[in-house]
Amino acid sequence: EAQVTQNPRYLITVTGKKLTVTCSQNMNHEYMSWYRQDPGLGLRQIYYSMNVEVTDKGDVPEGYKVSRKEKRNFPLILESPSPNQTSLYFCASSPYTAGGGYTFGSGTRLTVV
Amino acid sequence: AQSVTQLGSHVSVSEGALVLLRCNYSSSVPPYLFWYVQYPNQGLQLLLKYTSAATLVKGINGFEAEFKKSETSFHLTKPSAHMSDAAEYFCAVSNSGGYQKVTFGTGTKLQVIP
Numbered sequence: 358e359a360q361v362t363q364n365p366r367y368l369i370t371v372t373g374k375k376l377t378v379t380c381s382q383n384m385n386h387e388y389m390s391w392y393r394q395d396p397g398l399g400l401r402q403i404y405y406s407m408n409v410e411v412t413d414k415g416d417v418p419e420g421y422k423v424s425r426k427e428k429r430n431f432p433l434i435l436e437s438p439s440p441n442q443t444s445l446y447f448c449a450s451s452p453y454t455a456g457g458g459y460t461f462g463s464g465t466r467l468t469v470v
Numbered sequence: 471a472q473s474v475t476q477l478g479s480h481v482s483v484s485e486g487a488l489v490l491l492r493c494n495y496s497s498s499v500p501p502y503l504f505w506y507v508q509y510p511n512q513g514l515q516l517l518l519k520y521t522s523a524a525t526l527v528k529g530i531n532g533f534e535a536e537f538k539k540s541e542t543s544f545h546l547t548k549p550s551a552h553m554s555d556a557a558e559y560f561c562a563v564s565n566s567g568g569y570q571k572v573t574f575g576t577g578t579k580l581q582v583i584p
Contacts, residue, residue, distance in 0.1 A: 361513075390572075397479070399560065399576035400514075447513055458504055459572065461513035 359384045363448050363462035370438055370469055378433045378465045380448030388451045389431040390415070390459070391423065393444040400447065406431055438469040472497040472563050476575035484583050489533075489548040491578050493561035496542065502564040503544040504572075505535055509557045517559075520544060531555070556582045 361382045370376055382389065390405040392415075402415030406425040420442055422434040431450075435442060445466050449459040477492040495501055502521050506514040518529025525537040531554075535546045544561060561575040 392574075397576060400574040402572070449514075458516040458519050459506075459514070461506075461515070463513045464511075 359460065361448055361450055361460050361462040363446075363465050365465060366463065367466050368468070370467070372439055372469055373437050376435050376438060376467075378435075378446060378448075378467070380431045380433065380462060381429050382431075382448075382450040382460070383429065384450060384452075384460065385428065386450035386452050386460075387428070389425070390449050391421070391431070391433050392447045392449065393417065394447060394464075395444050403433070403446075435467075438467075440469050443467060443469050472501065472565060472571070472573050474561050474563050474573055474575035476559075476561050476578050478578055479576065480579045480581065482581040482583060483551045485553055486550050489546070489551045489555065489580065491546040491559050491561075491580065493535075493544045493546065493575060494542050495544060495561070495563045497563055497565065499565050503535075503537060504562040504564070505529065505533070505544075505546050506560045506562060506574075507531075507557050508560065508577075514560060517546070551580075551582045553582050553584065556580055 364379045387408045391403040392400040394400050401417045403421050404423040406412045447464050448462040451457040451459050473496045475494045504519045505517040507517050508514045518527045520527050520537045528534045533548045558577045558579045560577045564572045
């Protein structure tokens with residue numbers, strides 16, 4: 358089954374404790390992206406990657422890091438999480454053709470206390 | 471720059487009534503346009519997309535949308551609402567160039583009243 362897999366689904370952590378949210382896709386898509394979803398703000402792009410070793414900032418990159426060492430994986434790293442990073446996070450992938458549309462993961466609900 | 475405006479953060483319809491969710495976009499180049507649906511505790515799922523072919527686009531679950539360039543609109547409709555349509559709906563715009571910068575609207579929650 359074609360899918361984007363994120364882990365974990367739920368995570369509660371403390372301020373400053375480094376964490377990684379994993380994302381993996383099995384569709385051989387070149388393009389992958391991370392979004393955060395907050396009430397009333399819709400989805401905002403954090404980082405994106407157009408292929409292996411090619412990443413760039415989205416609209417809200419502060420406090421986040423990513424890497425793309427393999428085509429299928431695109432982890433999101435929070436090196437020192439803060440409470441304002443409490444949010445619902447989505448990983449998405451698409452073929453590198455405009456208009457392909459995203460396939461989304463099921464989301465990771467992160468709470469930073 | 472590109473942007474999307476969804477009119478109405480909450481819309482309520484009776485079961486069996488017409489569903490109309492509004493989306494207006496702004497784009498400096500010919501756009502690609504999308505509607506996504508998000509059910510509770512799930513990720514977003516692509517409902518339909520416009521990529522410069524037919525202006526009336528049909529999607530899954532009986533939804534359709536019409537691209538109107540003169541009105542810069544891409545409203546989502548369904549003739550008869552079903553209880554299972556209750557969800558949040560997001561409109562999104564992408565440019566028609568090679569790189570997919572996708573901008574999402576803030577979403578519209580659809581409530582279906584029995």
